[in-house]
Amino acid sequence: MERCDVLVVGGGLVGCAAAWHLAAAGASVTVVDAADFGLGASGQNAGSLHFQIERRFLEQGDALARQAEQTIALSRMAIDDWKGLEVALGADLHVVMDGGFMVADTPEQVAMLERKVERELREGLRMRLLDGDEARAIAPYLSPSILAAGYAPDEGHADSRAIVPAYADAARRAGARLISRTRLDRLQRVTGGFEAGAGDLSIRAGQVLAAAGAWTPQICALANLHAPLYPVALLMNVTERSRTLEVPHLVQHVGRRLSMKQTGAGNILIGGGWPSRLARTGDGGFDPGVRPELIADSLSGNLRAAIDTVPAVAGLNLIRSWTGVTAVSADQLPVVGEVPRMPGFWIAGGGSAFTLGPTFARLVAQAMGGIPAPELAFVSPARFEHLNSFMG
Ligand SMILES: Cc1cc2nc3c(=O)[nH]c(=O)nc-3n(C[C@H](O)[C@H](O)[C@H](O)COP(=O)(O)OP(=O)(O)OC[C@H]3O[C@@H](n4cnc5c(N)ncnc54)[C@H](O)[C@@H]3O)c2cc1C
Known part of the structure; x- marks a missing residue:
């Protein structure tokens, strides 16, 4: 049985970025990905860094547009994050x-x-x-x-093929263990944390971050939870x-x-x-x-x-x-934070996570380390807690 402070499930932009921040802050981190790192949406996307309210929020009427206003605070942080990212990661991401x-x-x-x-x-x-x-x-x-x-x-824009390798390298340098071609197929809460595994691999972790993009609901299902993604x-x-x-x-x-x-x-x-x-x-x-x-x-x-x-x-x-x-997600906003009825189980997914992923990965890592991130309150999974009132 391997042990770590945090198990990150999913080695896309969000998982690798969170792993880097967590490891840099001193946590022992393991990241597992079902395939090779970066082959999900993070390596297939358009690479747009779009900070204006997205059209998809405008075409559904005023209520959704008002809701989308809240993402601007995250977008403003994302502008600063992206401006410093190449230096912070020591990598050429072709950021323009x-x-x-x-x-x-x-x-x-x-x-x-x-x-x-x-x-x-x-x-x-x-x-x-x-x-x-x-x-x-x-x-x-x-x-x-x-x-x-x-x-x-x-x-502007950046190279979607460069971002995951850059975050993964930085996470490794900070001490994280990255395991590819390993599809997590079991996950359960135990006293003091979680036990998870894939085939012969068994991991005991204090906390889990489900950052598996479109597969996040499947990771949540392993823990008997719904995720509205x-x-x-x-x-x-x-x-x-x-x-x-x-x-x-x-x-x-x-x-x-x-x-x-x-x-x-x-x-x-x-x-x-x-x-x-x-x-x-x-x-x-x-x-x-x-x-x-x-x-x-x-x-x-x-x-x-x-x-x-x-x-x-x-x-x-x-x-x-x-x-x-x-x-x-069900309301188009990202879903990022701890699941209230399962302390220690965190989700980070949804939204335009090429643009915003570096920011919400940084903030969720901070929150997992015990430093509150009030900027994430409006994207917390708590807003969907009713879905899990019969689960967990
Ligand atoms: C065509 C396209 C264009 C886009 N354009 C933009 C854009 O211009 N700007 C923008 O901001 N966003 C864009 N997006 C969205 C953006 O790409 C995603 O929001 C972002 O990449 C999601 O990153 P992620 O790390 O959450 O997920 P992903 O990159 O999908 O990573 C999830 C990882 O989880 C792994 N996984 C799955 N199941 C398991 C399991 N059981 N065990 C272990 N690992 C598992 C997968 O192998 C995968 O590597 C676009 C998306 C697409 C598809």
Whole structure:
């Protein structure tokens, strides 16, 4: 039986980042991942660092938009975290934070943008509302059809393939033990902590952090708990390198699913939340472990939105499309904190955890070390405690 202070389940961005902070603070930490580290959503995503309120919060009415306002406090911390991350980890993450636009091309969308920017300014996010000409003065590649844009000078992007290896290396250097290709299949509460295992491996841990992305509900189920996180399958596309088109900013759309950015090599990454089709298990559930099926209408819809927003992208060849699985919670906010009815059992998942993951991993590690993190109160699993009132 191995022993550690904290067992982290899941070696994506969130698990590896939390392990690094915990180990650096002196805890003995073991991280297990079912596959190789970073092959989940953390290594498949669009790499957007988006700090403006996300479109998905705006399209469901005012109540959700008001709720999303609360994420701005986390976003403001995430801006600082990302600005210092390459130095802190001693790694090149290709972080570019040269600004981001969220554009509008109808009067209704402009009104939505105005309300959004008002909320953001009220919560202290650095933001400007620009008209179409002002936006094109900074970003001449934008279509003449763009009527207005929210401009966040701190937005940008980073390399999703670099982040997990960098956190994993830092965690190892800080003393954490990282075990890959080990799918946790048992977990139970015992006096003074938890016993967990996978095959021949048995681990006794004082605390457990379930950071398994779309698989977090399965980890919680091992402990007889519900976690209101659901797998969603998304689409990503990348073009060939462009020698002429320069898109130095993150580009999103307030009324359409779109995110665009250019890599250092010149390729344009195009995504923004277009769906793919999740695989099914034999008994009819969704299987996040199988690559989702690409939906042709998503592909054409995504590329159409890209061309309408940045017309010059039409001259580039698409070289690859892929699908990936991430987790969304019942209220779209992240779920981060200790499960009230099972002290010592923590969850960190959901939300846009490329952008916010470094921040909520840092805060949850701090809280697990006994230093309260009041910034996480609004994302605590406590808001879903009713689901577990018959469990545990
Ligand atoms: C296509 C796509 C585009 C996205 N774009 C963005 C974006 O631009 N910006 C943004 O902020 N967010 C984006 N996201 C979301 C973001 O990628 C995720 O929120 C984030 O990576 C989640 O990290 P994680 O560490 O929680 O989970 P993951 O990276 O999914 O890691 C979970 C890990 O748990 C492991 N695991 C599963 N079951 C077990 C088990 N039983 N035992 C042990 N280990 C287990 C898995 O192998 C996996 O490595 C995107 C997601 C997708 C799919």
